[in-house]
Amino acid sequence: MTPNNPARRRRPTIHDVAREAGVSRGTVSRVLNGGHYVSPAAAEAVNAAIRKTGYVVNRHARSLITGRSGSAAFLLTEPQEKFFEDPNFNVLLRGCTQALAAHDIPLLLMIAGSREEQRRLTRYIAAGHVDGVLLISSHTGDPVAEELVRAGIPVVMCGKPMGRTRLAHVAADDRDGARQMVGHLVAAGRRRIGTVTGPLDTSGGVDRLAGYREVLAEAGLPVEDDLIVTADYSREGGAAATARLLDRRPDLDALFVASDLMAQGALGVLERAGRRVPEDVAVGGFDDSTAALSSRPALTTVRQPWDRISTEMVRVLLSQIDGDATSAVILPTELVPRDSA
Amino acid sequence: MTPNNPARRRRPTIHDVAREAGVSRGTVSRVLNGGHYVSPAAAEAVNAAIRKTGYVVNRHARSLITGRSGSAAFLLTEPQEKFFEDPNFNVLLRGCTQALAAHDIPLLLMIAGSREEQRRLTRYIAAGHVDGVLLISSHTGDPVAEELVRAGIPVVMCGKPMGRTRLAHVAADDRDGARQMVGHLVAAGRRRIGTVTGPLDTSGGVDRLAGYREVLAEAGLPVEDDLIVTADYSREGGAAATARLLDRRPDLDALFVASDLMAQGALGVLERAGRRVPEDVAVGGFDDSTAALSSRPALTTVRQPWDRISTEMVRVLLSQIDGDATSAVILPTELVPRDSA
DNA sequence: CTGAAAGCGCTTACAG
């Protein structure tokens, strides 16, 4: 197959560089790979030849022999809409892309919405097309993580995995974040505090609910089931859950919503129900995403350190690719007081 | 360099498949590449052997000989924050990823915020590491597009390019969208219609402004300079521009804002200024992004067909990779009436 | 329709 575009002329190879520098291809390769066992003079000549020829290594040839692809995957294993509407997602994706770019490792974006796509991509990855996977999936029963680990592919999850698998992961301290927020509501004198949780097959959903329960109990407040509704992290889900909660407990004086996006939905419902925020009902979110700032009133929330999460995910992945054991990192969260609570 | 992970055992090669099927490697390769010039019996045997061995082609080896990488890049050449906070961006990225996945082509995400990163990535791409580039960059004077084209790399831009380069691109009909929106405002009886434009070194900024001017002129309304302010597509920029506009023209009765995100900022400023929307000031946005629905009141806006834009970008890119000439596609926009105008 | 063979561009023991 010849190049279709005439402008796409033959690219210089290591052979051109070697000839230009007056050394062997082996020596050029050694310079390319760290310059060990190369005399300063030879290295100098090679570098000059590289500049002159505009040589760039052919990664395919390199990968063929090293068995490394030099790339990593950012793999989503859930119905993708959810992620792409979530402002956190962007920050994470951007952070990971840039942290890897610093190591000259391109990031492949992969979306496995259906079981079939999961199978296709698992196969693709297991075939060695990427050196490691940043896995974005929080639900239990996602078989992808286990399949990849079994295939020997380094994997780092975003968020605490639910299953028993000992999986490398980086997560924010959900439980403590929830504790801070609910503690803040209690300290403000709220007594009938409801919560809209995330899905309870995600550790974020479970841990934030746990923090809520703990603080209420410690404050001597009853933990009542009809103050707890579960939703799906979406704006619409948060709205519906809030409507239900309001219906069951019109006496509600505060609401801890497990994501900013859901809290946005809650705000809309409260407004339509004629409740003032924070006067009648204080509302606390979670994430400190862009949604928190665009809400009216601006959302009091819990900050997840997304920049650090992405940096750490990349660090853990790279060290795993280098043969280190898997590891887990839990990063602190922080209360961000604004206007809604 | 030996594999660090013991679970990462030797993967089957074309040789294993050939032996298993009792044919030569050439025949296996022919089956892999379309099955031309292969007897049904041989093809059958090879496919069975592939299933049995779990063979997956080694793309590096294939790329080394075909000169094709089998991947494409999604390249951002602007300060990335802007994109990642823009809800449109997600839809576009997701759409392109999926459209390419249907062709089994992985998408590499690349962010070139600084001139230095642009240079690094241009070099990387020009070295043949991807077969084509989906370029997201609207500003004039972005040298990346030209550099890539000169290197013979297929490129498709999102949005109309400003320069004189004849560049393949896919864009929405900005001018007509603006015409529809401003026509809607005029038809509703508004007479002092301001506009917050996008950057005037982007075709979106220029064309939406052109549509605004045209409709006012056609309606016999004066086009006054103090009704026009330029901003940067961000929420904060939209807010600041609106404040300025309100200051200059307190008699404003409508506002055409060139993006939903900026319109969100405008809404906040109008609210704080005590103007009711749409009673006192009608507000129209542009994009029909998720920001339009989360705004209060829900934003009347112009829908950009993001799904089709991404599909078309991929289609145009692939046909260019296959050697076809560059082409341009302009997709229709559509007014979406909601509550704000 | 099929096999044997050359070769894509690199890295890495192996000798020296």
Next chain:
DNA sequence: CTGAAAGCGCTTACAG
């Protein structure tokens, strides 16, 4: 420190 050589896993004319 350096060169010659083997080989990574594929595809593709070339003969038959």
